[in-house]
Amino acid sequence: MGRVRNILVGKGHAVYSVHPDSTVYEALKVLVDKNVGALVVLDKDRFLGIFSERDYARRVILKGRASKETTIREIMTEHPITVTEDETIENCMCKMTDKRIRHLPVVDDGGRLIGVISIGDVVKYIMDEQKHIIENLECYINGTHH
Numbered sequence: 001m002g003r004v005r006n007i008l009v010g011k012g013h014a015v016y017s018v019h020p021d022s023t024v025y026e027a028l029k030v031l032v033d034k035n036v037g038a039l040v041v042l043d044k045d046r047f048l049g050i051f052s053e054r055d056y057a058r059r060v061i062l063k064g065r066a067s068k069e070t071t072i073r074e075i076m077t078e079h080p081i082t083v084t085e086d087e088t089i090e091n092c093m094c095k096m097t098d099k100r101i102r103h104l105p106v107v108d109d110g111g112r113l114i115g116v117i118s119i120g121d122v123v124k125y126i127m128d129e130q131k132h133i134i135e136n137l138e139c140y141i142n143g144t145h146h
Contacts, residue, residue: 005085020073
């Protein structure tokens with residue numbers, strides 16, 4: 001099974017972020033513009049947390065708060081579960097399933113943010129890996145080389 005670094009090699013290290021003092025409305029515009037489900041919350045280079053569609057649904061809409069007046073700082077998930085590049089894809093899947101989360105910030109040994117992976121990235125990696133294994137087995141069975 002692969003590791004987080006294998007996903008980041010394919011998707012890159014780009015991270016979409018929002019400042020903690022931004023409004024929820026501003027952050028929602030970034031989510032839509034970038035077509036992502038979560039943003040990391042950064043103050044300069046300091047990683048503070050994560051803001052997701054789920055945070056919006058549970059902590060803004062269902063609480064009757066106003067998106068244009070509520071700041072990300074008020075509703076973000078602080079201290080989210082993180083992984084390193086060395087984490088196995090299997091462990092990421094277990095963490096995501098057990099904690100019912102869809103995004104994992106990736107940090108280096110010093111705790112510096114270096115990427116984010118989503119459940120979609122994990123599923124795509126596993127599907128690609130299985131396809132590769134099946135192709136190799138078919139070649140082996142048929143006596144052909146790939």
